Amino acid sequence: MFDLERWQEILETISKNKLRTFLTGLSVASGIFILVILLGFGQGMQNGISSQFQRDASNRISVYSGVTSKGYKGLNPGRIIEMTNEDYKYLIKKYEEDLEFKSSVYRIWSGTLNFGNESGSYRVEGVYPDYQFLENEDMVAGRYINYDDHDKKAKVMVIGNKVKQDLFKNQDPIGQQVQINGVNFKVVGVYSDPGGEREETRAFVPLSTSQRVFGGADKVGNLGFTLKPKETFQKTLEQSVRFSSEIESFLKERHLIAPDDTSAIGINNTLEGTKRFYDLIGMIKTFFWVVGICTIIAGVVGVSNIMLIIVKERTKEIGIRKALGAQPLSIITMILHESIFVTAIAGFTGLILSMALLEVVGPNLDMDFIKNPSVNFNVAITTVFILVLAGALAGFVPAWRAARIKPITALREE
Amino acid sequence: MITIKDLHKSYTMGANSLHVLKGINFSVQEGELVSIMGSSGSGKSTLLNILGMLDEADEGSYTLDGVPIKNLNEKIAAQYRNKFLGFIFQSFNLINYKSALDNVGMPLYYQGMKRKDRTDKAMAYLEKVGLANWAHHMPNELSGGQKQRVAIARALASDPKVLLADEPTGALDTKTSYEVMDLIQGINDEGKTILIVTHEDDIAHMTKRIVNLKDGLIIDDTSVKQVRALSHV
Ligand SMILES: Nc1ncnc2c1ncn2[C@@H]1O[C@H](COP(=O)(O)OP(=O)(O)OP(=O)(O)O)[C@@H](O)[C@H]1O
Ligand SMILES: [Mg+2]
Numbered sequence: 001m002f003d004l005e006r007w008q009e010i011l012e013t014i015s016k017n018k019l020r021t022f023l024t025g026l027s028v029a030s031g032i033f034i035l036v037i038l039l040g041f042g043q044g045m046q047n048g049i050s051s052q053f054q055r056d057a058s059n060r061i062s063v064y065s066g067v068t069s070k071g072y073k074g075l076n077p078g079r080i081i082e083m084t085n086e087d088y089k090y091l092i093k094k095y096e097e098d099l100e101f102k103s104s105v106y107r108i109w110s111g112t113l114n115f116g117n118e119s120g121s122y123r124v125e126g127v128y129p130d131y132q133f134l135e136n137e138d139m140v141a142g143r144y145i146n147y148d149d150h151d152k153k154a155k156v157m158v159i160g161n162k163v164k165q166d167l168f169k170n171q172d173p174i175g176q177q178v179q180i181n182g183v184n185f186k187v188v189g190v191y192s193d194p195g196g197e198r199e200e201t202r203a204f205v206p207l208s209t210s211q212r213v214f215g216g217a218d219k220v221g222n223l224g225f226t227l228k229p230k231e232t233f234q235k236t237l238e239q240s241v242r243f244s245s246e247i248e249s250f251l252k253e254r255h256l257i258a259p260d261d262t263s264a265i266g267i268n269n270t271l272e273g274t275k276r277f278y279d280l281i282g283m284i285k286t287f288f289w290v291v292g293i294c295t296i297i298a299g300v301v302g303v304s305n306i307m308l309i310i311v312k313e314r315t316k317e318i319g320i321r322k323a324l325g326a327q328p329l330s331i332i333t334m335i336l337h338e339s340i341f342v343t344a345i346a347g348f349t350g351l352i353l354s355m356a357l358l359e360v361v362g363p364n365l366d367m368d369f370i371k372n373p374s375v376n377f378n379v380a381i382t383t384v385f386i387l388v389l390a391g392a393l394a395g396f397v398p399a400w401r402a403a404r405i406k407p408i409t410a411l412r413e414e
Numbered sequence: 415m416i417t418i419k420d421l422h423k424s425y426t427m428g429a430n431s432l433h434v435l436k437g438i439n440f441s442v443q444e445g446e447l448v449s450i451m452g453s454s455g456s457g458k459s460t461l462l463n464i465l466g467m468l469d470e471a472d473e474g475s476y477t478l479d480g481v482p483i484k485n486l487n488e489k490i491a492a493q494y495r496n497k498f499l500g501f502i503f504q505s506f507n508l509i510n511y512k513s514a515l516d517n518v519g520m521p522l523y524y525q526g527m528k529r530k531d532r533t534d535k536a537m538a539y540l541e542k543v544g545l546a547n548w549a550h551h552m553p554n555e556l557s558g559g560q561k562q563r564v565a566i567a568r569a570l571a572s573d574p575k576v577l578l579a580d581e582p583t584g585a586l587d588t589k590t591s592y593e594v595m596d597l598i599q600g601i602n603d604e605g606k607t608i609l610i611v612t613h614e615d616d617i618a619h620m621t622k623r624i625v626n627l628k629d630g631l632i633i634d635d636t637s638v639k640q641v642r643a644l645s646h647v
Contacts, residue, residue, distance in 0.1 A: 325492050325521055
């Protein structure tokens with residue numbers, strides 16, 4: 001295979017025919033380049049959408065209450081429903097076996113946080129320790145609320161990254177006193193959330209503390225649960241749907257709500273959304289693959305055309321070479337060797353350039369729905385090989401024909 | 415050296431068939447310098463191409479240096495062309511992106527000769543045709559006469575048994591033509607068998623034998639007293 005003489009001949013031909021080489025190379029390199037960028041952004045979109053979905057635990061079930069829309073058992077419509085600690089305690093006892101994480105939430109929609117000269121309005125929520133996992137939060141510093149805080153109704157708080165930046169700039173917030181609506185709380189932790197800034201402009205305090213300090217009595221605004229996963233996604237989904245409807249009917253019964261009243265109790269089952277999410281990701285993937293494959297086909301057609309033109313252009317030269325004693329096989333290998341060499345070099349150049357671009361641009365790209373575009377290296381390599389192979393195949397047919405025509409016919413070609 | 419018997423060749427174009435060679439009988443001894451003449455379309459090039467195995471005859475036999483040339487596949491034909499034959503064309507047919515030296519080296523490349531030996535040998539032939547100083551020039555930097563001399567050097571490079579030249583002076587002015595003929599006569603003097611197709615009487619008379627073709631048949635085949643090209647220059 002490694003025939004030095006032939007390599008010299010090929011390299012000489014390539015270097016003396018720069019334009020031809022450049023055009024072939026350009027079409028291959030740009031094909032690969034476009035494809036990699038395309039697949040990279042496809043992946044980026046997937047990542048972006050995934051992170052939006054990762055704001056909360058992927059199997060979270062949220063329960064909230066609203067206003068009745070129907071009269072029931074002699075009660076008028078328009079009644080405000082408020083869930084209580086009792087509801088929560090009953091449910092966690094009943095489903096003790098099935099529950100993974102659980103928390104009820106008491107919300108102060110806009111609490112004014114004060115630290116020194118800095119202040120801002122944020123959502124403050126009283127929660128149980130499990131809430132960290134329901135919200136999919138990671139601790140950046142310090143710790144989360146724990147049961148001890150809860151029992152002692154401690155005035156401690158955990159703040160989001162953004163709140164920390166707003167109020168503390170570069171200072172260490174841990175151990176500092178921050179006023180929420182005028183009441184002092186000690187910061188014990190800072191968290192980050194995959195959902196980004198929007199999810200990080202919140203502060204959490206123990207549920208018991210919030211109910212006492214902010215006048216919530218035994219009311220809770222929201223219940224959050226996740227169930228322990230079953231063996232299969234399907235079973236998990238079924239269980240979670242069943243669980244949702246059971247708590248819905250329990251709450252309706254307890255609060256005297258008409259069974260068909262849809263506005264009084266709301267249940268948001270993330271898992272159902274997760275299914276839609278996977279369907280969406282699947283569609284995006286399919287779309288980018290289809291576009292990608294079309295790009296490859298276009299590339300293959302382009303390379304084939306160039307090979308046809310090259311062979312056509314070289315027919316006379318082939319005639320001369322044959323008159324001088326070139327074997328048909330040597331004509332074929334000459335053309336294929338050159339085309340494979342050029343497409344391979346160009347393909348890898350396109351690959352390296354596009355991956356470098358993704359590498360440089362990717363991490364700096366901060367859009368909600370495109371995140372960290374990247375491409376599977378194996379997929380990219382495979383594409384290069386496909387194009388090289390296509391170039392070889394496309395070159396083979398005309399080369400084979402050129403090698404077979406009578407030298408005199410080739411010589412007559414202008 | 416060359417013997418052909420009852421050679422026929424037709425070209426088919428669609429429904430029409432054009433009978434170009436209608437039974438050529440002819441032989442050439444080693445060391446001869448033969449010119450083939452005839453009016454345009456009489457089949458001179460066709461004959462030469464068949465002798466050069468660039469084209470195939472329909473009928474008849476052809477023996478080259480004792481080897482019967484028939485039913486050749488392209489692979490063997492290529493081998494024979496490389497070993498037995500050297501071509502000189504009216505339009506030179508140099509490879510335009512290769513230097514004079516590399517053009518001359520081409521037949522040697524196809525003989526599998528190493529680059530170094532190839533370059534040495536090609537250089538020797540370029541010296542022989544008086545173009546050693548032009549070895550690294552591209553064809554488009556050479557005059558017509560120089561190009562033809564490069565082509566002659568290339569035809570000689572593989573040391574073939576027979577040189578076939580189709581109107582080698584057809585694209586050259588008179589003076590240059592005579593210089594080229596002088597070169598060809600010199601090569602023939604060294605014993606090489608050479609066939610030249612030409613239109614021009616003066617060129618034909620610089621060979622030793624004139625074969626006249628008309629309508630696909632040899633109508634005349636006479637030995638002539640060779641005029642030395644040098645006497646004209
Ligand atoms: N490939 C071809 N297909 C069809 N006809 C051809 C082909 N080659 C040659 N001919 C015809 O065959 C005849 C002889 O052609 P050839 O080239 O042998 O003539 P020639 O004697 O060399 O003429 P000239 O002096 O013009 O070169 C011509 O009529 C030409 O048109
Ligand atoms: Mg002719």
